Amino acid sequence: MGIFDKLSGWLLSIFGKRHVAIGIYGPPNAGKTTLANRIAMDWAGDVVGESSEVPHETRKIQKKDRIVIKQGKASLTIDLVDTPGIATKIDYHDFLEYGLDEEEAKKRAKEATEGVIEAIKWLDNLDGVILLMDSTKNPFTQVNITILGNLEARELPFIIAANKIDLNGSTPATLKSAFPKHEVVPISALNGVNMDLLYEAMVRKFGKKRK
Amino acid sequence: MEIKVNFISQEKLNGLGEQEKLKFILEEVRKGQILVLEQGLTAEEQAKLIEMTMEKVNEKFSGIEMESYMSEKQNFWGRLLGKKRARMTIVGPADKIKTVYRDKDVIKAVIVGKR
Ligand SMILES: Nc1nc2c(ncn2[C@@H]2O[C@H](COP(=O)(O)OP(=O)(O)OP(=O)(O)O)[C@@H](O)[C@H]2O)c(=O)[nH]1
Numbered sequence: 303m304g305i306f307d308k309l310s311g312w313l314l315s316i317f318g319k320r321h322v323a324i325g326i327y328g329p330p331n332a333g334k335t336t337l338a339n340r341i342a343m344d345w346a347g348d349v350v351g352e353s354s355e356v357p358h359e360t361r362k363i364q365k366k367d368r369i370v371i372k373q374g375k376a377s378l379t380i381d382l383v384d385t386p387g388i389a390t391k392i393d394y395h396d397f398l399e400y401g402l403d404e405e406e407a408k409k410r411a412k413e414a415t416e417g418v419i420e421a422i423k424w425l426d427n428l429d430g431v432i433l434l435m436d437s438t439k440n441p442f443t444q445v446n447i448t449i450l451g452n453l454e455a456r457e458l459p460f461i462i463a464a465n466k467i468d469l470n471g472s473t474p475a476t477l478k479s480a481f482p483k484h485e486v487v488p489i490s491a492l493n494g495v496n497m498d499l500l501y502e503a504m505v506r507k508f509g510k511k512r513k
Numbered sequence: 514m515e516i517k518v519n520f521i522s523q524e525k526l527n528g529l530g531e532q533e534k535l536k537f538i539l540e541e542v543r544k545g546q547i548l549v550l551e552q553g554l555t556a557e558e559q560a561k562l563i564e565m566t567m568e569k570v571n572e573k574f575s576g577i578e579m580e581s582y583m584s585e586k587q588n589f590w591g592r593l594l595g596k597k598r599a600r601m602t603i604v605g606p607a608d609k610i611k612t613v614y615r616d617k618d619v620i621k622a623v624i625v626g627k628r
């Protein structure tokens with residue numbers, strides 16, 4: 303962070319407008335990039351990266367700085383960080399099913415492993431996290447539990463977003479009951495459903511001053 | 514078909530530093546072993562283990578399958594050190610152990626005996 307950033311961050315904090323770095327985390331394919339694009343489009347008229355049905359599409363951190371989210375009189379400036387999906391295993395064979403050839407699949411797998419490492423390391427640089435889960439899938443996965451545990455251990459403010467509620471198999475209620483102590487916002491990043499609820503939660507949670 | 518599962522006592526792992534502990538686990542898993550850790554890993558250790566695993570993933574080793582329940586209540590030392598630990602952790606090679614069902618209280622996994 304440059305001196306100017308530090309100074310402006312400090313000034314903003316005095317005048318009650320916060321500037322924070324917010325990461326979007328979750329398993330591959332949860333819709334992180336789709337959500338990052340939705341947020342960036344809504345407030346900055348721009349996109350962050352490519353989304354794809356093929357898992358591990360994002361294999362490097364991608365950022366969009368200084369997005370200003372407004373809620374009535376309150377506003378929050380965020381540097382939005384879209385992260386590679388976190389996994390405990392990456393098998394290049396899985397990519398062959400999507401029509402990638404062997405060489406592409408192996409390259410994608412290698413880059414994906416580096417992406418997972420980068421995503422985990424980036425937890426150190428953030429002020430808050432949106433933990434994105436696919437509400438059509440079982441929430442009790444090791445990846446979700448490990449991310450959640452790390453957010454708690456670091457005392458990072460976070461919101462759980464239950465994505466893809468537009469799909470038939472979606473059960474956001476399962477997700478809510480799975481994490482009763484945490485705020486769960488059901489959304490569709492693709493169709494822009496409930497984004498107002500998410501923005502309200504973001505400004506409230508991430509706008510608070512931390513000790 | 515024989516399947517071996519290694520139960521690792523708390524004493525065994527407590528004698529090692531964090532780095533050595535995770536290295537030991539990953540080495541065993543890469544040899545094809547399935548481990549049940551009597552004392553589970555903390556969330557930070559789980560993340561570290563995922564990072565270390567990713568460094569080792571290649572065409573032959575696709576990674577790990579890990580299962581752990583975080584304890585809701587922290588004991589005295591946990592609170593003092595601010596660390597939440599899994600009650601128990603199961604870890605094995607991704608091609609040998611697969612989770613078939615999981616919820617708050619139950620983990621069902623199958624061990625694949627091929628290779
Ligand atoms: N139906 C539906 N599909 C969605 C939604 N959000 C994302 N998707 C789709 O899910 C797939 C994955 O989306 P991405 O945004 O690439 O997911 P990601 O979490 O960034 O994935 P990685 O970068 O691979 O970790 C794409 O095909 C998206 O179009 C949603 O709200 N509803």
Ligand SMILES: [Mg+2]
Binds near residue numbers: 360
């Ligand atoms: Mg992505």
